[in-house]
Amino acid sequence: MKRWLPLVFFMVLVGFFAKGLFLNPREVPSPFIGKAAPTFSLPVVGDAQTAFSPADMKGQIWMLNVWAPWCVSCRVEHKLLMALAESRTAPPIVGLNWKDKTREAEQLLARTGNPYVAVPDDLSGRVGIDWGVTGTPETYVIDRAGIVRLKHVGPIDMDVWLNKFVPKLKELGA
Amino acid sequence: MTSRLIQQGLLTVFLAFSLPILANEPAAATPAVSPTAQPLFADVAIEARLTHLSRELRCVVCQNEALVDSPAELAGDMRQEIRDLMTAGKTDQEVLSFLTSRYGDFVLFRPPFKPVTYLLWVGPFVFLGFGVLVWFMALRARRTFKGAPVNSAQLAAAARLLEDKP
Numbered sequence: 001m002k003r004w005l006p007l008v009f010f011m012v013l014v015g016f017f018a019k020g021l022f023l024n025p026r027e028v029p030s031p032f033i034g035k036a037a038p039t040f041s042l043p044v045v046g047d048a049q050t051a052f053s054p055a056d057m058k059g060q061i062w063m064l065n066v067w068a069p070w071c072v073s074c075r076v077e078h079k080l081l082m083a084l085a086e087s088r089t090a091p092p093i094v095g096l097n098w099k100d101k102t103r104e105a106e107q108l109l110a111r112t113g114n115p116y117v118a119v120p121d122d123l124s125g126r127v128g129i130d131w132g133v134t135g136t137p138e139t140y141v142i143d144r145a146g147i148v149r150l151k152h153v154g155p156i157d158m159d160v161w162l163n164k165f166v167p168k169l170k171e172l173g174a
Numbered sequence: 175m176t177s178r179l180i181q182q183g184l185l186t187v188f189l190a191f192s193l194p195i196l197a198n199e200p201a202a203a204t205p206a207v208s209p210t211a212q213p214l215f216a217d218v219a220i221e222a223r224l225t226h227l228s229r230e231l232r233c234v235v236c237q238n239e240a241l242v243d244s245p246a247e248l249a250g251d252m253r254q255e256i257r258d259l260m261t262a263g264k265t266d267q268e269v270l271s272f273l274t275s276r277y278g279d280f281v282l283f284r285p286p287f288k289p290v291t292y293l294l295w296v297g298p299f300v301f302l303g304f305g306v307l308v309w310f311m312a313l314r315a316r317r318t319f320k321g322a323p324v325n326s327a328q329l330a331a332a333a334r335l336l337e338d339k340p
């Protein structure tokens with residue numbers, strides 16, 4: 001038994017390293033999970049006179065999708081977001097235009113379709129910092145009471161949608 | 175450590191001497207002065223605090239880089255945010271809690287000592303202690319080693335081998 005001890009020890013270490021190798025370093029736990037969504041008020045793309053605030057969504061489950069017109073992986077997930085919005089299988093999605101030109105966002109949405117109920121325009125990126133955004137795309141699920149329940153870093157694909165979002169939305173009673 | 179102190183000292187001396195000179199330059203009277211010669215920031219003390227603090231902070235884009243060094247756009251925004259907070263009179267501790275409440279302890283290069291990080295901080299010492307324990311046990315086993323029992327047949331065999339020179 002005694003002579004096997006170093007091997008056992010080594011295998012445990014290998015186990016830890018193997019696990020670490022397959023973790024996504026971008027998936028940083030958000031300190032907002034279970035906490036109130038940060039508030040803001042921003043003009044929306046397409047209508048600078050109208051302001052959007054998370055308080056507008058109070059009482060319903062909604063999603064905040066942080067995106068930008070230049071962002072390639074946002075375009076990848078855009079197709080799925082369109083399908084979700086058209087089939088009404090997802091809660092309303094708000095698209096935060098993060099640090100990119102209003103006009104670019106407007107043109108892109110006009111050309112490829114707009115899956116969002118509102119597109120607040122975060123030109124300075126300050127709202128992004130308030131939400132702990134590290135890059136685009138990022139998606140948050142906010143419950144009826146305005147509590148952040150889920151954060152996903154990176155594009156949403158069918159797999160992520162079915163295995164990460166759908167169970168959480170069911171749990172919230174969407 | 176000393177080199178860092180020297181570095182900081184030199185920077186302070188440089189800033190102390192260069193900025194008043196630049197600031198005293200009457201901008202309107204000397205249009206020949208290149209705009210790049212203007213001070214890059216308004217408040218030297220805040221800039222020094224910002225530089226000092228953002229060495230301890232992680233850039234959330236290029237995760238192994240300090241916020242002070244990172245060329246990422248978001249890092250620039252975050253430095254500006256810290257600068258604004260400091261200008262508004264916030265202490266370093268308040269700035270840190272502003273950032274950790276948004277990005278988590280992940281932004282700190284030195285994670286705080288709390289239940290989830292106990293293993294992280296104490297782990298290396300536990301392993302070191304374990305190693306020392308094994309070492310002492312090995313030493314003691316060697317010291318108390320009395321020699322293996324040898325019988326006369328084995329001694330005779332050894333003597334035969336020694337005599338039997340090639």
